Amino acid sequence: MHKGIKTRDHGGGLDTAVAEFGGVRADWLDLSTGINPVPYPLPDLPASSWTALPDRAAMNRLLSAARLFWNVPDSAQIVAAPGASAIIARLPYLTDRTARAYIPGPTYNEHAAAVQATGTMQLTDDPDNALMHTYVHPNNPDGRLWAARHMGGRPLTVIDESFCDVCPENSLVHLTQDKRIVVLKSFGKFWGLAGLRLGFAIAHPQTLSPEIQNTPTPSLHDHLGPWAVSGPALEVGAQALENHAWAEETRDRLTADAARLDRIVTGHGAELVGGTTLFRLYKVPDAKAWQDRLARHHIWTRIFPYSRTWLRLGLPDHTGWDRLEAALA
Numbered sequence: 001m002h003k004g005i006k007t008r009d010h011g012g013g014l015d016t017a018v019a020e021f022g023g024v025r026a027d028w029l030d031l032s033t034g035i036n037p038v039p040y041p042l043p044d045l046p047a048s049s050w051t052a053l054p055d056r057a058a059m060n061r062l063l064s065a066a067r068l069f070w071n072v073p074d075s076a077q078i079v080a081a082p083g084a085s086a087i088i089a090r091l092p093y094l095t096d097r098t099a100r101a102y103i104p105g106p107t108y109n110e111h112a113a114a115v116q117a118t119g120t121m122q123l124t125d126d127p128d129n130a131l132m133h134t135y136v137h138p139n140n141p142d143g144r145l146w147a148a149r150h151m152g153g154r155p156l157t158v159i160d161e162s163f164c165d166v167c168p169e170n171s172l173v174h175l176t177q178d179k180r181i182v183v184l185k186s187f188g189k190f191w192g193l194a195g196l197r198l199g200f201a202i203a204h205p206q207t208l209s210p211e212i213q214n215t216p217t218p219s220l221h222d223h224l225g226p227w228a229v230s231g232p233a234l235e236v237g238a239q240a241l242e243n244h245a246w247a248e249e250t251r252d253r254l255t256a257d258a259a260r261l262d263r264i265v266t267g268h269g270a271e272l273v274g275g276t277t278l279f280r281l282y283k284v285p286d287a288k289a290w291q292d293r294l295a296r297h298h299i300w301t302r303i304f305p306y307s308r309t310w311l312r313l314g315l316p317d318h319t320g321w322d323r324l325e326a327a328l329a
Contacts, residue, residue, distance in 0.1 A: 014300060021295045029320045032302040034140065034163060034279035036250065037317035039192030040240045049231035058234040065241035066200055070168075070185065076176040077205045079220050080229045080237075084162055084186040084199030085110055090223040091182065091201075092118045094210050095132050095156040102130035106306055108140045108160065134158040137172060141281045141304065141312045142274040145170055152178050156207070162186035162199075165247070166254055166277045179204040187233075189278060190250070191240050198233045254278060257315045264321075265313065268328045279314045287311040297327035 013032070014025050049058075063078045072078060081087045088110050092101070100122050101115045111134045115121045124130050135146045137159050151157050151172060161183055164171050175181045182203040188194030201208065201220055209219035229237075240246070254277035261280055262272055270282035270290075279302075284290045287303040290311050294301055299320075302312040316324055 017295055017300045021298065023298050027298045029299045029316060029323055031314045031316060031320075031324075032300045032312075033194075033314050034276070034312075035189055035194050035314065036192030036254070036278060037315050037320070038250070038253070040236075040243075040246060042193075042236060043239050045232055045235055049235045052231065054227050054229060054231045054234055058231065058238070059229065062229070062234050062238040062241070065238045066185070069241045069244065069247075070171065070173050070202070072173060072202055073177045075204060076173075076202050077208055079201045079208060079224070080234075081199050081201065081224050082228055082230070082233070083188065083197040084160070084184050086197075086224065086228070087184060087199055087201045087220070088160075089114045089117070090220060091134075091156075091158055092121055092132065093217070093223060094182070094207065094220065096212050097121050099131035099155070100124040100126075100129055101132040101134065102127045103134045106141070106304065107136045108162075111136070111158070111160065130154070132156045132158070134160065136160040136162070138163050138167065138170070138276050141279065141302070141310065143276045143281065144274065146172075148172055148175060151175055152181055155180055157181045158184065160184045162189055163276045163278055165190035166251055173202055176202045176204060176207075179206050182207055187237055187240070190247075193236065193240075196233050196236060198229060198237050251277070254315065260321070261313060261315060264325055264328065270311065273310065275312070277315075279312055282311045282313070283309045284311050285309065294324075294327050297323065299324060299327050 014028055014030055018025060062080060066078050092115050097118050097120045102124055103111050112123055115123055131154055133154055135150060137146045138144060140163060151159060157180060159172050161171060173183045176183050182201055185200040187198035210217055258277040258280060265282055266272055270284045273281040273283050275281045287309055291301050291303050304310050
């Protein structure tokens with residue numbers, strides 16, 4: 001039996017917190033997600049991005065910016081989608097749906113859910129008995145990084161780099177020259193615009209348009225359908241990916257803020273377990289008690305159904321630091 005996450009729990013869920021602890025959404029400081037609290041500044045958008053169907057020129061600009069930003073190999077294809085989760089749901093259809101899938105956990109649970117949703121694929125704890133492997137890199141929630149030697153050698157390997165833009169030196173995107181490797185990228189986390197819904201799959205074209213048992217199958221692009229990415233997302237995404245200076249400044253700020261968060265939380269008895277500079281994972285005696293304690297101050301955090309002691313916090317914005325310190329005092 002697979003030992004990873006069975007329940008599709010996520011960060012967010014402020015409606016539940018408000019119902020139990022009171023207040024209104026605007027009162028709450030949401031630290032339950034790993035989303036950059038200082039988002040990329042939204043540009044003025046042309047009216048046509050809202051009123052016209054997305055055009056090929058806008059998509060080409062976005063993909064060109066993505067190729068340069070992530071240093072994508074020339075032989076690899078990039079497919080844009082309305083969020084990385086939309087791609088995750090379709091990845092099992094790029095391999096034999098009677099296969100077994102290996103997803104080392106605990107990790108982001110939508111990967112296991114996508115496998116289970118096929119109704120035919122099964123999860124396994126035996127990597128040697130799986131045709132599809134998935135690695136979240138850095139891992140959510142503990143920030144573990146995977147070595148390149150773990151990748152490849154099977155019909156399909158998925159590397160989810162949704163949080164890797166904080167540490168681009170660790171990216172494995174260069175492996176997409178291999179015909180059996182897919183790298184995922186999320187726009188919402190690092191750029192702080194999760195509501196825009198934008199994500200990318202990077203892989204050799206034959207990986208995204210495979211033949212399964214010598215039979216051509218629908219490509220990832222076919223599964224997503226036409227106009228998968230909205231006009232506003234195309235424009236904002238292109239501008240953000242072209243702004244390399246903002247990315248460098250943001251990485252420096254996130255590093256400093258993550259260190260500040262560690263000082264505050266460990267100063268009140270928590271032990272740092274891991275994380276990235278977008279979220280930190282701590283060990284505490286009773287994670288639910290810590291979550292409730294902070295929730296009474298209208299600060300929402302993340303706990304996990306598989307651990308009594310793990311508490312995950314995202315970064316506050318500039319207005320949240322004093323609130324957090326006061327709640328922990």
